[in-house]
Amino acid sequence: MLRFFSILYIYCALIPPVSALASVELALGNHAPTAINEVYYRDGVSFLAIDDVMPVLGLKGRWDSVTHIYEITTPYGIASISPGSQYLRLGESFIPLKHMPRFIDGRLRIDEIFVREQIPDLLGFSVYYRNLNPPAPAPVPAEDDASLDRFFSFLLQKKEASNGPALGGVVLDPGHGGQEPGSLGIGGIKEKTVALDVAHSLEKQLKMQLGIPVYLTRDNDYALSPEQRVEPATRSDVDVLLQLHAQASPHAATSGISLFVRTREEFEGGSVPAEQGASMQLAICLEKALLKQGLPVQKIVPAPLLPLGRGNLPTVLVEMGYLTNADDVALLTQTEGRNRLVLALYDGLKTFADEQKENLQ
Ligand SMILES: [Zn+2]
Structure with missing residues:
Protein backbone atom coordinates (compact mmCIF):
# COMPACT_ATOMS: atom_id res chain seq x y z
CA MET A 1 0.00 0.00 0.00
CA LEU A 2 2.79 2.37 0.92
CA ARG A 3 4.45 1.51 -2.33
CA PHE A 4 1.24 2.35 -4.13
CA PHE A 5 1.08 5.79 -2.51
CA SER A 6 4.68 6.58 -3.28
CA ILE A 7 4.10 5.68 -6.92
CA LEU A 8 0.95 7.78 -6.91
CA TYR A 9 2.93 10.66 -5.40
CA ILE A 10 5.64 10.48 -8.05
CA TYR A 11 3.01 10.22 -10.74
CA CYS A 12 1.18 13.31 -9.43
CA ALA A 13 4.42 15.26 -9.16
CA LEU A 14 5.08 14.65 -12.85
CA ILE A 15 1.70 15.94 -13.99
CA PRO A 16 1.82 19.65 -14.83
CA PRO A 17 -0.41 21.85 -12.68
CA VAL A 18 -4.01 21.90 -13.87
CA SER A 19 -3.99 25.70 -13.86
CA ALA A 20 -1.66 25.68 -16.88
CA LEU A 21 -4.13 25.89 -19.77
CA ALA A 22 -1.42 26.15 -22.38
CA SER A 23 -0.55 22.88 -23.95
CA VAL A 24 2.37 24.09 -26.03
CA GLU A 25 4.95 26.84 -25.66
CA LEU A 26 6.52 28.16 -28.82
CA ALA A 27 9.10 30.88 -29.42
CA LEU A 28 11.27 32.10 -32.26
CA GLY A 29 14.94 32.09 -31.22
CA ASN A 30 15.33 33.77 -27.84
CA HIS A 31 11.96 35.52 -27.83
CA ALA A 32 9.60 34.99 -24.91
CA PRO A 33 7.49 31.88 -25.48
CA THR A 34 3.87 32.17 -26.60
CA ALA A 35 1.33 29.75 -25.21
CA ILE A 36 -0.79 27.86 -27.72
CA ASN A 37 -3.81 26.32 -26.05
CA GLU A 38 -5.49 24.54 -28.92
CA VAL A 39 -3.66 21.26 -29.35
CA TYR A 40 -5.37 18.27 -30.92
CA TYR A 41 -4.04 14.75 -30.56
CA ARG A 42 -4.41 12.44 -33.50
CA ASP A 43 -2.67 9.07 -33.79
CA GLY A 44 -0.21 9.95 -31.05
CA VAL A 45 0.75 13.24 -32.69
CA SER A 46 0.00 16.79 -31.54
CA PHE A 47 -1.57 19.06 -34.16
CA LEU A 48 -1.56 22.88 -33.94
CA ALA A 49 -3.58 25.39 -35.94
CA ILE A 50 -1.24 26.80 -38.57
CA ASP A 51 -2.69 30.29 -38.02
CA ASP A 52 -1.64 30.09 -34.36
CA VAL A 53 1.90 29.06 -35.27
CA MET A 54 2.80 31.43 -38.12
CA PRO A 55 2.69 34.76 -36.20
CA VAL A 56 4.83 33.32 -33.38
CA LEU A 57 7.47 32.38 -35.96
CA GLY A 58 7.26 35.81 -37.57
CA LEU A 59 5.78 34.34 -40.74
CA LYS A 60 2.78 35.38 -42.79
CA GLY A 61 0.39 32.68 -43.86
CA ARG A 62 -2.73 32.76 -45.97
CA TRP A 63 -5.39 30.20 -46.82
CA ASP A 64 -6.53 30.34 -50.41
CA SER A 65 -10.02 28.93 -50.47
CA VAL A 66 -10.05 28.60 -54.25
CA THR A 67 -6.89 26.60 -54.75
CA HIS A 68 -7.21 24.71 -51.47
CA ILE A 69 -3.69 25.78 -50.59
CA TYR A 70 -2.12 27.47 -47.57
CA GLU A 71 0.69 29.82 -48.59
CA ILE A 72 3.50 30.86 -46.28
CA THR A 73 5.63 33.87 -47.21
CA THR A 74 9.28 33.00 -46.52
CA PRO A 75 12.58 34.73 -47.34
CA TYR A 76 13.03 32.04 -50.02
CA GLY A 77 9.68 32.54 -51.69
CA ILE A 78 6.20 31.24 -51.14
CA ALA A 79 5.97 27.86 -49.45
CA SER A 80 2.68 26.04 -49.84
CA ILE A 81 0.95 23.15 -48.17
CA SER A 82 -2.51 21.74 -48.56
CA PRO A 83 -4.71 19.54 -46.42
CA GLY A 84 -4.13 15.88 -47.10
CA SER A 85 -0.95 16.53 -49.06
CA GLN A 86 2.27 14.78 -48.12
CA TYR A 87 4.56 17.59 -49.21
CA LEU A 88 5.44 21.19 -48.70
CA ARG A 89 6.26 22.92 -51.92
CA LEU A 90 8.89 25.66 -52.01
CA GLY A 91 9.71 26.90 -55.50
CA GLU A 92 10.54 23.83 -57.54
CA SER A 93 11.24 21.59 -54.57
CA PHE A 94 8.89 19.29 -52.71
CA ILE A 95 9.68 18.62 -49.08
CA PRO A 96 8.02 15.50 -47.66
CA LEU A 97 6.03 16.05 -44.47
CA LYS A 98 6.02 13.53 -41.62
CA HIS A 99 2.29 14.03 -41.16
CA MET A 100 -0.23 15.49 -43.56
CA PRO A 101 -1.77 18.86 -42.66
CA ARG A 102 -5.46 18.36 -41.96
CA PHE A 103 -8.60 20.18 -41.03
CA ILE A 104 -9.61 19.41 -37.47
CA ASP A 105 -12.49 21.27 -35.89
CA GLY A 106 -12.66 23.83 -38.68
CA ARG A 107 -9.02 24.93 -38.76
CA LEU A 108 -6.06 23.78 -40.83
CA ARG A 109 -3.63 22.10 -38.47
CA ILE A 110 -0.05 20.94 -38.78
CA ASP A 111 1.84 18.42 -36.69
CA GLU A 112 4.39 19.44 -34.10
CA ILE A 113 7.35 17.94 -35.98
CA PHE A 114 6.62 20.36 -38.79
CA VAL A 115 6.65 23.25 -36.32
CA ARG A 116 9.58 22.10 -34.21
CA GLU A 117 11.91 20.69 -36.87
CA GLN A 118 10.83 21.06 -40.47
CA ILE A 119 10.07 24.80 -40.63
CA PRO A 120 13.22 25.73 -38.65
CA ASP A 121 15.39 23.47 -40.84
CA LEU A 122 13.85 24.86 -44.00
CA LEU A 123 14.18 28.51 -43.06
CA GLY A 124 17.40 28.28 -41.05
CA PHE A 125 16.20 29.62 -37.71
CA SER A 126 15.87 28.07 -34.29
CA VAL A 127 12.72 27.69 -32.25
CA TYR A 128 11.97 26.92 -28.66
CA TYR A 129 9.18 24.36 -28.44
CA ARG A 130 7.79 22.63 -25.40
CA ASN A 131 4.76 20.39 -25.33
CA LEU A 132 3.38 20.51 -21.79
CA ASN A 133 1.03 17.57 -22.33
CA PRO A 134 2.68 15.34 -24.88
CA PRO A 135 0.42 12.53 -26.07
CA ALA A 136 1.42 8.93 -25.58
CA PRO A 137 3.06 7.96 -28.84
CA ALA A 138 0.97 5.63 -30.96
CA PRO A 139 2.65 2.94 -32.99
CA VAL A 140 3.20 4.54 -36.36
CA PRO A 141 3.96 2.40 -39.39
CA ALA A 142 7.44 3.03 -40.71
CA GLU A 143 7.56 5.85 -43.25
CA ASP A 144 8.43 4.61 -46.68
CA ASP A 145 11.06 7.07 -47.83
ZN1 LIG B 1 -9.05 17.06 -52.08
Missing part, protein backbone atom coordinates in the same frame (compact mmCIF):
# COMPACT_ATOMS: atom_id res chain seq x y z
CA ALA A 146 11.32 5.46 -51.23
CA SER A 147 7.62 6.11 -51.84
CA LEU A 148 8.14 9.69 -53.00
CA ASP A 149 10.96 8.76 -55.33
CA ARG A 150 8.81 6.11 -56.90
CA PHE A 151 5.95 8.57 -57.26
CA PHE A 152 8.13 11.02 -59.14
CA SER A 153 9.60 8.31 -61.31
CA PHE A 154 6.20 7.71 -62.92
CA LEU A 155 5.86 9.47 -66.25
CA LEU A 156 2.24 9.20 -67.33
CA GLN A 157 2.31 8.90 -71.08
CA LYS A 158 -0.23 10.02 -73.61
CA LYS A 159 -0.94 6.99 -75.78
CA GLU A 160 -0.32 6.86 -79.48
CA ALA A 161 -3.59 7.19 -81.36
CA SER A 162 -4.90 4.00 -82.87
CA ASN A 163 -7.88 2.97 -84.94
CA GLY A 164 -9.55 1.54 -81.85
CA PRO A 165 -12.33 3.19 -79.88
CA ALA A 166 -12.04 6.97 -79.38
CA LEU A 167 -11.47 6.41 -75.69
CA GLY A 168 -9.55 3.38 -74.45
CA GLY A 169 -9.58 3.14 -70.69
CA VAL A 170 -10.31 5.82 -68.12
CA VAL A 171 -8.88 6.10 -64.61
CA LEU A 172 -11.06 7.77 -62.02
CA ASP A 173 -9.25 8.86 -58.88
CA PRO A 174 -11.52 9.74 -55.96
CA GLY A 175 -9.40 11.91 -53.67
CA HIS A 176 -8.24 11.04 -50.16
CA GLY A 177 -9.68 7.98 -48.33
CA GLY A 178 -9.29 6.07 -45.10
CA GLN A 179 -7.78 8.16 -42.33
CA GLU A 180 -7.52 11.06 -44.74
CA PRO A 181 -11.04 12.56 -45.06
CA GLY A 182 -10.03 15.56 -47.20
CA SER A 183 -12.23 18.64 -46.81
CA LEU A 184 -15.06 18.61 -44.31
CA GLY A 185 -18.32 20.43 -44.84
CA ILE A 186 -21.89 20.97 -43.79
CA GLY A 187 -23.16 18.34 -41.38
CA GLY A 188 -19.78 16.63 -41.25
CA ILE A 189 -19.89 15.64 -44.91
CA LYS A 190 -16.49 14.31 -46.01
CA GLU A 191 -14.71 14.93 -49.29
CA LYS A 192 -13.47 11.32 -49.46
CA THR A 193 -17.07 10.04 -49.42
CA VAL A 194 -18.42 12.53 -51.97
CA ALA A 195 -15.50 11.84 -54.32
CA LEU A 196 -16.01 8.07 -54.14
CA ASP A 197 -19.76 8.37 -54.75
CA VAL A 198 -19.27 10.51 -57.86
CA ALA A 199 -16.52 8.17 -59.08
CA HIS A 200 -18.87 5.17 -58.80
CA SER A 201 -21.67 6.99 -60.67
CA LEU A 202 -19.33 8.15 -63.43
CA GLU A 203 -17.81 4.67 -63.70
CA LYS A 204 -21.25 3.25 -64.29
CA GLN A 205 -22.10 5.90 -66.88
CA LEU A 206 -18.88 5.29 -68.84
CA LYS A 207 -19.35 1.52 -68.77
CA MET A 208 -23.00 1.72 -69.83
CA GLN A 209 -22.59 4.27 -72.61
CA LEU A 210 -19.19 3.40 -74.02
CA GLY A 211 -18.43 -0.08 -72.73
CA ILE A 212 -14.83 0.88 -72.04
CA PRO A 213 -12.67 -0.22 -69.11
CA VAL A 214 -12.82 2.13 -66.12
CA TYR A 215 -10.26 1.81 -63.33
CA LEU A 216 -10.78 3.34 -59.91
CA THR A 217 -7.68 4.15 -57.88
CA ARG A 218 -9.72 3.11 -54.85
CA ASP A 219 -13.15 1.49 -54.78
CA ASN A 220 -13.79 1.90 -51.09
CA ASP A 221 -12.79 3.95 -48.07
CA TYR A 222 -9.06 3.40 -47.66
CA ALA A 223 -5.88 5.46 -47.99
CA LEU A 224 -3.49 5.23 -50.93
CA SER A 225 0.23 5.92 -51.15
CA PRO A 226 1.19 8.45 -53.85
CA GLU A 227 2.41 5.72 -56.15
CA GLN A 228 -0.66 3.54 -55.60
CA ARG A 229 -2.69 6.54 -56.71
CA VAL A 230 -0.71 6.99 -59.89
CA GLU A 231 -0.17 3.34 -60.79
CA PRO A 232 -3.51 2.57 -62.52
CA ALA A 233 -2.87 5.48 -64.91
CA THR A 234 0.31 3.77 -66.16
CA ARG A 235 -1.71 0.94 -67.76
CA SER A 236 -1.21 0.70 -71.50
CA ASP A 237 -4.94 1.00 -72.29
CA VAL A 238 -5.55 4.18 -70.27
CA ASP A 239 -6.19 7.41 -72.21
CA VAL A 240 -7.46 9.75 -69.49
CA LEU A 241 -7.00 10.34 -65.77
CA LEU A 242 -9.74 12.24 -63.94
CA GLN A 243 -9.22 13.16 -60.29
CA LEU A 244 -12.24 13.98 -58.21
CA HIS A 245 -12.08 16.31 -55.23
CA ALA A 246 -14.20 18.84 -53.36
CA GLN A 247 -13.17 21.89 -51.40
CA ALA A 248 -14.04 23.73 -48.21
CA SER A 249 -14.00 27.43 -47.52
CA PRO A 250 -14.29 29.59 -44.42
CA HIS A 251 -16.91 31.54 -46.41
CA ALA A 252 -20.20 29.71 -46.81
CA ALA A 253 -21.01 31.70 -49.97
CA THR A 254 -17.96 30.45 -51.88
CA SER A 255 -19.08 27.92 -54.47
CA GLY A 256 -18.41 26.50 -57.89
CA ILE A 257 -16.25 24.06 -59.79
CA SER A 258 -12.56 24.49 -60.59
CA LEU A 259 -10.48 22.45 -62.99
CA PHE A 260 -6.76 21.96 -62.50
CA VAL A 261 -4.13 20.76 -64.95
CA ARG A 262 -0.35 20.35 -64.72
CA THR A 263 1.67 23.53 -65.27
CA ARG A 264 3.77 21.69 -67.88
CA GLU A 265 3.17 18.56 -69.86
CA GLU A 266 6.23 16.34 -69.95
CA PHE A 267 7.02 13.66 -72.47
CA GLU A 268 10.13 11.64 -73.34
CA GLY A 269 12.72 14.24 -74.22
CA GLY A 270 10.79 17.44 -73.66
CA SER A 271 7.92 19.41 -72.23
CA VAL A 272 5.37 22.05 -73.25
CA PRO A 273 3.45 24.58 -71.17
CA ALA A 274 -0.02 23.59 -69.99
CA GLU A 275 -1.73 25.62 -72.72
CA GLN A 276 -0.29 23.39 -75.44
CA GLY A 277 -1.09 20.09 -73.76
CA ALA A 278 -3.90 17.58 -74.10
CA SER A 279 -4.84 18.02 -70.44
CA MET A 280 -5.87 21.59 -71.20
CA GLN A 281 -7.97 20.38 -74.16
CA LEU A 282 -9.66 17.90 -71.86
CA ALA A 283 -10.24 20.61 -69.24
CA ILE A 284 -11.83 22.86 -71.89
CA CYS A 285 -14.14 20.03 -73.00
CA LEU A 286 -15.15 19.38 -69.39
CA GLU A 287 -15.73 23.09 -68.78
CA LYS A 288 -18.03 23.38 -71.82
CA ALA A 289 -19.98 20.28 -70.79
CA LEU A 290 -20.37 21.49 -67.20
CA LEU A 291 -21.55 24.93 -68.35
CA LYS A 292 -24.01 23.27 -70.71
CA GLN A 293 -25.53 21.48 -67.72
CA GLY A 294 -25.82 24.84 -65.96
CA LEU A 295 -23.02 24.05 -63.53
CA PRO A 296 -20.81 26.99 -62.62
CA VAL A 297 -17.16 26.53 -63.57
CA GLN A 298 -14.94 29.18 -62.03
CA LYS A 299 -11.79 28.55 -63.98
CA ILE A 300 -9.18 26.22 -65.43
CA VAL A 301 -5.95 26.54 -63.47
CA PRO A 302 -2.52 25.17 -64.36
CA ALA A 303 -1.23 24.35 -60.88
CA PRO A 304 1.58 22.26 -59.40
CA LEU A 305 -0.76 20.00 -57.47
CA LEU A 306 0.83 16.72 -56.54
CA PRO A 307 -1.86 14.21 -57.38
CA LEU A 308 -1.64 15.31 -61.02
CA GLY A 309 1.68 13.53 -61.29
CA ARG A 310 4.12 14.02 -64.15
CA GLY A 311 3.78 13.38 -67.85
CA ASN A 312 1.38 14.25 -70.63
CA LEU A 313 -1.42 11.76 -70.10
CA PRO A 314 -4.59 13.89 -70.36
CA THR A 315 -5.25 14.54 -66.68
CA VAL A 316 -7.65 16.93 -64.97
CA LEU A 317 -8.26 17.40 -61.28
CA VAL A 318 -11.88 18.43 -60.78
CA GLU A 319 -12.70 20.33 -57.62
CA MET A 320 -16.39 19.56 -57.88
CA GLY A 321 -17.64 22.20 -55.48
CA TYR A 322 -17.54 23.42 -51.90
CA LEU A 323 -18.74 21.19 -49.10
CA THR A 324 -19.25 24.36 -47.07
CA ASN A 325 -21.80 25.72 -49.55
CA ALA A 326 -25.38 24.45 -49.35
CA ASP A 327 -26.03 24.57 -53.13
CA ASP A 328 -22.83 22.73 -53.94
CA VAL A 329 -23.57 20.09 -51.32
CA ALA A 330 -27.02 19.58 -52.87
CA LEU A 331 -25.40 19.22 -56.27
CA LEU A 332 -22.94 16.66 -55.00
CA THR A 333 -25.21 14.59 -52.80
CA GLN A 334 -28.77 14.76 -54.18
CA THR A 335 -29.72 12.53 -57.09
CA GLU A 336 -30.79 15.27 -59.51
CA GLY A 337 -27.66 17.37 -59.00
CA ARG A 338 -25.35 14.40 -58.94
CA ASN A 339 -26.77 13.11 -62.23
CA ARG A 340 -26.19 16.47 -63.92
CA LEU A 341 -22.62 16.56 -62.69
CA VAL A 342 -21.90 12.99 -63.74
CA LEU A 343 -23.53 13.51 -67.14
CA ALA A 344 -21.47 16.65 -67.69
CA LEU A 345 -18.22 14.87 -66.80
CA TYR A 346 -19.21 12.02 -69.10
CA ASP A 347 -20.04 14.40 -71.97
CA GLY A 348 -16.76 16.25 -71.50
CA LEU A 349 -14.78 13.02 -71.69
CA LYS A 350 -16.71 11.85 -74.74
CA THR A 351 -16.29 15.16 -76.60
CA PHE A 352 -12.59 15.16 -75.81
CA ALA A 353 -12.20 11.64 -77.17
CA ASP A 354 -14.12 12.53 -80.34
CA GLU A 355 -12.00 15.64 -80.90
CA GLN A 356 -8.78 13.67 -80.47
CA LYS A 357 -10.02 11.21 -83.04
CA GLU A 358 -11.05 13.95 -85.49
CA ASN A 359 -7.67 15.64 -85.23
CA LEU A 360 -6.13 12.51 -86.65
CA GLN A 361 -8.34 12.29 -89.69
